[in-house]
Amino acid sequence: MGDGGSGNRGGNSNNSGGGSNKPEWLQQYDLIGKIGEGTYGLVFLARIKSQTNRGKSIAIKKFKQSKDGDGVSPTAIREIMLLREITHENVVKLVNVHINHADMSLYLAFDYAEHDLYEIIRHHRDKVNHSINQYTVKSLLWQLLNGLNYLHSNWIIHRDLKPSNILVMGEGEEHGVVKIADFGLARIYQAPLKPLSENGVVVTIWYRAPELLLGAKHYTSAVDMWAVGCIFAELLTLKPLFQGVEVKATPNPFQLDQLDKIFKVLGHPTLEKWPSLANLPHWQQDVQHIQGHKYDNNSLYNVVHLSPKSPAFDLLSKMLEYDPRKRITAAQALEHEYFKIEPQPGRNALVPCQPGETFVNYPTRPVDTTTDFEGTTNMQPPQPSQVTSGAAVSGSMPGGHVSNRSVPRPMNVVGMQRMPHQAMQAYNLTSQAGMGGGMNPGGMPMQRGVPQPHQQQQLRRRDQMGMPGYPQQKSRRI
Amino acid sequence: MSANFWTSSHYKHLLDQEDVDMVNPLDKERGVTLEDFKLIKMHMTNYILRLAQQVKVRQRVVATAVTYMRRVYTRKSMAEYDPRLVAPTCLYLASKAEESTVQARLLVFYIKKLYADDKYRYEIKDILEMEMKILEALDYYLVVFHPYRSLSQFLQDASLNDLSMTQLTWGVINDTYKMDLILVHPPHLIALACIYIASVFREKDTTAWFEELRVDMNVVKNISMEILDFYESNRMFTEDRINTALQKLTLRP
Numbered sequence: 001m002g003d004g005g006s007g008n009r010g011g012n013s014n015n016s017g018g019g020s021n022k023p024e025w026l027q028q029y030d031l032i033g034k035i036g037e038g039t040y041g042l043v044f045l046a047r048i049k050s051q052t053n054r055g056k057s058i059a060i061k062k063f064k065q066s067k068d069g070d071g072v073s074p075t076a077i078r079e080i081m082l083l084r085e086i087t088h089e090n091v092v093k094l095v096n097v098h099i100n101h102a103d104m105s106l107y108l109a110f111d112y113a114e115h116d117l118y119e120i121i122r123h124h125r126d127k128v129n130h131s132i133n134q135y136t137v138k139s140l141l142w143q144l145l146n147g148l149n150y151l152h153s154n155w156i157i158h159r160d161l162k163p164s165n166i167l168v169m170g171e172g173e174e175h176g177v178v179k180i181a182d183f184g185l186a187r188i189y190q191a192p193l194k195p196l197s198e199n200g201v202v203v204t205i206w207y208r209a210p211e212l213l214l215g216a217k218h219y220t221s222a223v224d225m226w227a228v229g230c231i232f233a234e235l236l237t238l239k240p241l242f243q244g245v246e247v248k249a250t251p252n253p254f255q256l257d258q259l260d261k262i263f264k265v266l267g268h269p270t271l272e273k274w275p276s277l278a279n280l281p282h283w284q285q286d287v288q289h290i291q292g293h294k295y296d297n298n299s300l301y302n303v304v305h306l307s308p309k310s311p312a313f314d315l316l317s318k319m320l321e322y323d324p325r326k327r328i329t330a331a332q333a334l335e336h337e338y339f340k341i342e343p344q345p346g347r348n349a350l351v352p353c354q355p356g357e358t359f360v361n362y363p364t365r366p367v368d369t370t371t372d373f374e375g376t377t378n379m380q381p382p383q384p385s386q387v388t389s390g391a392a393v394s395g396s397m398p399g400g401h402v403s404n405r406s407v408p409r410p411m412n413v414v415g416m417q418r419m420p421h422q423a424m425q426a427y428n429l430t431s432q433a434g435m436g437g438g439m440n441p442g443g444m445p446m447q448r449g450v451p452q453p454h455q456q457q458q459l460r461r462r463d464q465m466g467m468p469g470y471p472q473q474k475s476r477r478i
Numbered sequence: 479m480s481a482n483f484w485t486s487s488h489y490k491h492l493l494d495q496e497d498v499d500m501v502n503p504l505d506k507e508r509g510v511t512l513e514d515f516k517l518i519k520m521h522m523t524n525y526i527l528r529l530a531q532q533v534k535v536r537q538r539v540v541a542t543a544v545t546y547m548r549r550v551y552t553r554k555s556m557a558e559y560d561p562r563l564v565a566p567t568c569l570y571l572a573s574k575a576e577e578s579t580v581q582a583r584l585l586v587f588y589i590k591k592l593y594a595d596d597k598y599r600y601e602i603k604d605i606l607e608m609e610m611k612i613l614e615a616l617d618y619y620l621v622v623f624h625p626y627r628s629l630s631q632f633l634q635d636a637s638l639n640d641l642s643m644t645q646l647t648w649g650v651i652n653d654t655y656k657m658d659l660i661l662v663h664p665p666h667l668i669a670l671a672c673i674y675i676a677s678v679f680r681e682k683d684t685t686a687w688f689e690e691l692r693v694d695m696n697v698v699k700n701i702s703m704e705i706l707d708f709y710e711s712n713r714m715f716t717e718d719r720i721n722t723a724l725q726k727l728t729l730r731p
Contacts, residue, residue: 065606069582069602069606070579070581070582071570071574071582071609071610072609072610074574074577074579077571077574078574078575080618080620081575081618084618084620084621085487085621097613097618099610099613101610101611104606104607104610106610106613154482154485
């Protein structure tokens with residue numbers, strides 16, 4: 001791996017790193033454009049030039065030097081460290097690491113995945129007027145669990161599972177195969193040097209397990225299973241299950257609203273069902289009266305429109321079990337009856353094997369072809385001729401998306417962060433476009449300022465210009 | 479990072495003693511002998527330990543840093559990769575890998591405090607550049623398994639987990655990092671060798687316990703002999719000899 005043996009033997013930095021002067025390792029790729037951005041750096045789409053694997057798509061994640069003058073970011077170090085040890089069909093594959101000594105930047109090259117669950121869910125909600133078919137939901141979930149079971153049996157907790165970190169391969173040999181991505185926050189849970197919560201990690205709160213929200217100091221693999229439960233529900237309803245409003249403060253503020261959203265759907269947790277609840281700091285201190293019994297009834301089946309007797313509901317409620325010790329494990333979930341009944345899960349989650357079943361063509365990722373590897377953007381606006389659509393990226397595209405192709409948009413590849421609440425505006429917007437008018441099955445509180453029709457028009461146009469209702473994302477990662 | 483040593487890169491990349499004892503041609507040209515080579519690595523192990531005590535990181539970070547340093551010199555020459563820069567940089571990288579990041583400026587501060595000699599003086603920029611070169615030299619394999627992990631389980635199992643045995647064995651394990659054992663042997667066998675030495679020293683009869691273990695006792699005894707040999711020769715490692723060895727690196731062939 002890397003090019004330690006070829007280009008930079010002895011580590012002499014043999015190029016000046018200027019925009020025009022391509023480092024040696026970079027010459028093995030054709031750069032297509034930028035596909036994502038975060039605090040750690042940028043993500044690019046590139047093609048392999050060499051005879052073997054010619055034209056194969058690669059996602060290249062560039063880590064910037066940290067600003068505080070402290071070398072390679074610990075996040076990058078941990079991600080490399082983990083990815084170098086693990087190989088599994090349902091885990092993203094690190095194919096190369098490159099170092100540019102001139103500007104001290106680090107590049108991780110991954111097999112490129114055309115889709116992710118965030119985009120698939122969004123596409124169904126906004127563009128296709130129906131839910132994701134059962135075969136696809138089940139296959140996606142099974143593969144996600146399969147990858148997670150591998151990680152957990154290797155004592156790795158992901159800690160940041162969310163739809164945008166679950167990638168799905170586009171057309172090709174691995175079409176429709178799920179890949180778990182973004183290991184920047186992943187940890188081993190054997191003998192950690194210090195409680196993991198001390199790292200001041202801030203991740204999306206929507207998928208955060210209740211024990212963490214209540215101040216548990218140590219992570220267990222059960223936190224990943226909670227997130228899988230939330231993702232499962234979101235695949236079924238096309239809406240995040242628990243959309244709490246995040247309290248932003250450092251280092252680890254108490255997220256009352258998120259807990260309230262959970263309690264509202266699942267009912268209040270009780271000491272009988274969850275004995276160790278008594279030891280959790282925020283529960284103990286009864287911060288803002290979380291011990292009060294506002295909600296008694298579990299209304300989960302109502303929210304996800306499943307019969308309480310169905311295997312799907314049984315599995316979901318076992319993933320959303322309050323007590324982390326009782327919560328179903330990935331290994332147990334894979335054995336659940338849900339996966340044994342028809343339709344059975346398959347390797348290509350996007351295309352059902354049964355003839356006659358319709359499947360959806362998901363749009364390809366937008367690529368910003370105006371940005372080079374240095375992250376410098378060409379000032380001239382993209383011309384239609386620069387649009388790289390069909391030729392650049394495999395996978396077919398339904399109409400109406402072509403115009404997005406060359407436009408920068410906050411996209412998610414190998415683990416981009418999204419801002420939950422700005423994204424929420426987009427959801428409400430689309431509850432009309434995608435889900436049909438006033439349907440509000442989960443009794444989700446509507447956002448203040450639900451756009452009026454004329455506002456919607458405006459926002460739609462912005463969407464077409466590449467801003468689908470949420471701003472350029474900023475990561476809150478440490 | 480995978481918990482399973484047998485599927486880890488660490489296990490797959492264990493080396494033969496001969497490969498570890500190969501002095502890089504560039505260093506050979508400068509007159510560096512195998513003896514010098516070992517001496518410098520031992521000295522750098524002590525350097526990493528002293529630095530670690532200043533910046534207050536745990537033994538596991540030290541052990542990982544020393545392992546990185548020793549792995550680097552199975553591939554790179556000391557002439558090109560100055561040990562006086564590689565040692566602190568390995569500690570820097572290991573602190574990140576083991577989740578107890580130490581700032582580069584803090585290391586630079588303590589380097590100056592520990593060594594007045596200009597040859598040890600490096601700045602933040604040098605450490606950051608070397609960090610990337612080390613990542614490359616390690617081929618980005620950063621997970622290291624250490625004997626400490628199996629130690630407490632073994633001691634408990636053998637009912638030897640009293641304070642005096644634990645401390646003695648722990649100390650012997652620390653000393654094994656002054657040698658290349660971690661590059662050659664699986665860590666649990668190193669732990670067993672250390673228990674063997676400690677139990678002989680404390681006159682505890684562990685024969686029955688060792689017999690019950692399904693491990694190759696010949697390997698364990700060989701490792702023990704190596705450690706004892708090291709203790710024997712350790713007395714002859716003087717400051718002068720180390721300085722002479724280090725001086726060779728700066729000589730033009």
